[in-house]
Amino acid sequence: xxxxxxxxxxxxxxxxxxxxxxxxxxxxxxxxxxxxxxxxxxxxxxxxxxxxxxxxxxxxxxxxxxxxxxxxxxxxxxxxxxxxxxxxxxxxxxxxxxxxxxxxxxxxxxxxxxxxxxxxxxxxxxxxxxxxxxxxxxxxxxxxxxxxxxxxxxxxxxxxxxxxxxxxxxxxxxxxxxxxxxxxxxxxxxxxxxxxxxxxxxxxxxxxxxxxxxxxxxxxxxxxxxxxxxxxxxxxxxxxxxxxxxxxxxxxxxxxxxxxxxxxxxxxxxxxxxxxxxxxxxxxxxxxxxxxxxxxxxxxxxxxxxxxxxxxxxxxxxxxxxxxxxxxxxxxxxxxxxxxxxxxxxxxxxxxxxxxxxxxxxxxxxxxxxxxxxxxxxxxxxxxxxxxxxxxxxxxxxxxxxxxxxxxxxxxxxxxxxxxxxxxxxxxxxxxxxxxxxxxxxxxxxxxxxxxxxxxxxxxxxxxxxxxxxxxxxxxxxxxxxxxxxxxxxxxxxxxxxxxxxxxxxxxxxxxxxxxxxxxxxxxxxxxxxxxxxxxxxxxxxxxxxxxxxxxxxxxxxxxxxxxxxxxxxxxxxxxxxxxxxxxxxxxxxxxxxxxxxxxxxxxxxxxxxxxxxxxxxxxxxxxxxxxxxxxxxxxxxxxxxxxx
Ligand code: MIC
Ligand code: SF4
Numbered sequence: 063x064x065x066x067x068x069x070x071x072x073x074x075x076x077x078x079x080x081x082x083x084x085x086x087x088x089x090x091x092x093x094x095x096x097x098x099x100x101x102x103x104x105x106x107x108x109x110x111x112x113x114x115x116x117x118x119x120x121x122x123x124x125x126x127x128x129x130x131x132x133x134x135x136x137x138x139x140x141x142x143x144x145x146x147x148x149x150x151x152x153x154x155x156x157x158x159x160x161x162x163x164x165x166x167x168x169x170x171x172x173x174x175x176x177x178x179x180x181x182x183x184x185x186x187x188x189x190x191x192x193x194x195x196x197x198x199x200x201x202x203x204x205x206x207x208x209x210x211x212x213x214x215x216x217x218x219x220x221x222x223x224x225x226x227x228x229x230x231x232x233x234x235x236x237x238x239x240x241x242x243x244x245x246x247x248x249x250x251x252x253x254x255x256x257x258x259x260x261x262x263x264x265x266x267x268x269x270x271x272x273x274x275x276x277x278x279x280x281x282x283x284x285x286x287x288x289x290x291x292x293x294x295x296x297x298x299x300x301x302x303x304x305x306x307x308x309x310x311x312x313x314x315x316x317x318x319x320x321x322x323x324x325x326x327x328x329x330x331x332x333x334x335x336x337x338x339x340x341x342x343x344x345x346x347x348x349x350x351x352x353x354x355x356x357x358x359x360x361x362x363x364x365x366x367x368x369x370x371x372x373x374x375x376x377x378x379x380x381x382x383x384x385x386x387x388x389x390x391x392x393x394x395x396x397x398x399x400x401x402x403x404x405x406x407x408x409x410x411x412x413x414x415x416x417x418x419x420x421x422x423x424x425x426x427x428x429x430x431x432x433x434x435x436x437x438x439x440x441x442x443x444x445x446x447x448x449x450x451x452x453x454x455x456x457x458x459x460x461x462x463x464x465x466x467x468x469x470x471x472x473x474x475x476x477x478x479x480x481x482x483x484x485x486x487x488x489x490x491x492x493x494x495x496x497x498x499x500x501x502x503x504x505x506x507x508x509x510x511x512x513x514x515x516x517x518x519x520x521x522x523x524x525x526x527x528x529x530x531x532x533x534x535x536x537x538x539x540x541x542x543x544x545x546x547x548x549x550x551x552x553x554x555x556x557x558x559x560x561x562x563x564x565x566x567x568x569x570x571x572x573x574x575x576x577x578x579x580x581x582x583x584x585x586x587x588x589x590x591x592x593x594x595x596x597x598x599x600x601x602x603x604x605x606x607x608x609x610x611x612x613x614x615x616x617x618x619x620x621x622x623x624x625x626x627x628x629x630x631x632x633x634x635x636x637x638x639x640x641x642x643x644x645x646x647x648x649x650x651x652x653x654x655x656x657x658x659x660x661x662x663x664x665x666x667x668x669x670x671x672x673x674x675x676x677x678x679x680x681x682x683x684x685x686x687x688x689x690x691x692x693x694x695x696x697x698x699x700x701x702x703x704x705x706x707x
Pocket of ligand 1: 182183596597598
């Protein structure tokens with residue numbers, strides 16, 4: 063029996079564990095990336111681990127999220143990251159160089175290698191056949207130090223593409239169709255592999271849009287084969303020597319297969335407030351819009367921008383619409399400037415933003431009260447734009463640009479505008495002058511720490527009895543944007559957990575932080591897919607700061623569950639989902655003999671949580687590997703790693 067592409071890369075990088083589905087497998091990590099909003103914490107943790115130089119083949123630190131310098135905080139973090147990376151052998155991508163995933167695929171990604179990134183959209187590099195996985199900052203810190211990254215061996219979901227996209231349909235519509243069919247939890251426990259004759263019709267930037275937004279499925283990662291189209295892209299980036307041809311064996315076996323006929327896809331839109339709330343644009347037509355944002359790591363490549371420029375050329379945006387465009391990287395922006403496309407965008411009325419995440423993470427351009435914003439980004443979670451009452455719709459760059467002209471969400475097939483084609487240039491403009499190489503003499507580098515960098519909470523070993531009240535009860539699909547909101551006011555405090563903790567879970571319940579403090583900590587009660595979305599470790603660190611000891615949920619999202627365990631917080635899953643209904647706010651919960659119970663999980667036993675208020679007990683599973691159980695016993699990965707030294 064042959065291997066799928068992902069299985070081949072896993073096999074090549076396996077340093078321990080087993081490739082049996084559901085078992086833990088340890089992977090050697092070739093490359094890492096961090097971005098600034100998770101990176102500051104990742105480097106503080108790297109320092110706390112006492113590691114000298116990075117052990118990876120390549121590690122890059124990007125500045126792309128915290129780009130609004132409305133006070134000293136962000137600039138201080140930039141300086142800290144620049145100096146700490148210089149000292150430890152990491153390349154530094156300066157602010158202005160672009161969004162981490164866009165730059166990484168342009169300049170660094172290599173087919174067949176492993177990439178671990180402290181950002182959930184790291185799978186973007188799966189577009190060139192890399193096994194690229196998003197993780198919490200601490201996992202990335204350990205990988206930088208040469209440690210393995212452990213995953214639960216996923217099943218492989220094949221998405222077989224046939225046919226060819228029709229004019230006005232886009233790569234974005236392919237991934238929106240996958241989301242429509244599978245939902246935001248449909249990818250949990252899977253790697254998504256794209257196969258079939260339709261693959262050859264898609265360029266690298268199109269493939270990258272699809273693997274990028276695979277994060278919204280909850281998948282471990284997504285991957286395309288590496289073929290002559292990949293080669294042409296890498297040659298155009300002057301990186302031909304990094305190319306390796308890769309594909310699945312012809313007799314590979316997939317755990318599940320879905321087929322998409324590209325020729326049947328029509329322009330799609332994800333409606334508020336979830337990326338899987340997908341409809342045909344023609345079914346929502348005529349929605350009046352206030353704002354259009356084109357950019358983000360999903361749709362900011364040069365070919366996306368060229369399509370937008372083609373649509374805007376010689377036309378003018380609607381009176382009531384604000385159009386903001388953020389090209390994904392300096393390379394993209396520079397080439398748009400050189401070939402005149404930027405002038406076309408400006409002439410049409412676009413507001414050009416610097417190359418970074420910007421509005422995607424609420425760093426500026428928040429819509430008006432009750433505003434309708436059309437965005438090419440990947441997440442339309444509640445409140446993420448920075449305006450709670452805003453409604454964000456996710457679309458392709460083509461639909462976004464046409465709608466900016468009409469002032470309404472518009473199905474472009476109904477207009478007389480000519481559909482633009484996806485063209486990847488034969489040669490990209492290569493100029494890496496915003497990538498700073500690490501210091502040749504690290505000992506001379508002084509790491510500069512601004513006053514906003516505060517000590518982060520570290521848990522203590524698991525006590526004999528874990529007890530506390532139920533502090534909040536939330537529904538299904540709670541995102542990390544609910545747990546630890548991030549906008550222009552909060553993002554500057556990513557290195558100040560005590561401050562951030564005051565906003566923890568406030569979109570669900572404004573009183574939660576205060577209650578948690580007054581009660582001396584306790585438990586969070588949650589529905590399915592708790593913690594979907596971002597890799598931000600702050601969604602575990604802020605609850606830890608507030609004394610949260612465990613989360614009792616119907617199910618968890620992958621990265622968030624790992625982050626909870628890394629920080630010594632118990633993620634427990636109801637054996638009987640009806641027990642969720644039995645727990646009320648402020649019920650008193652107790653896990654007796656906690657260390658003994660946790661140790662017995664390795665032998666297949668479940669954890670008993672007793673509700674003293676109701677005088678009843680619930681059995682719960684603790685979906686953790688043996689190593690993760692050790693972490694929980696020690697109070698987190700940092701404590702365990704230090705102990706093992
Ligand atoms: C996001 O898109 O939600 C982010 C902001 O890039 C996050 C990282 C973070 O919270 O800093 C992610 O995707 O992991
Ligand atoms: Fe940045 Fe948005 Fe991409 Fe996250 S999803 S990395 S915030 S552009």
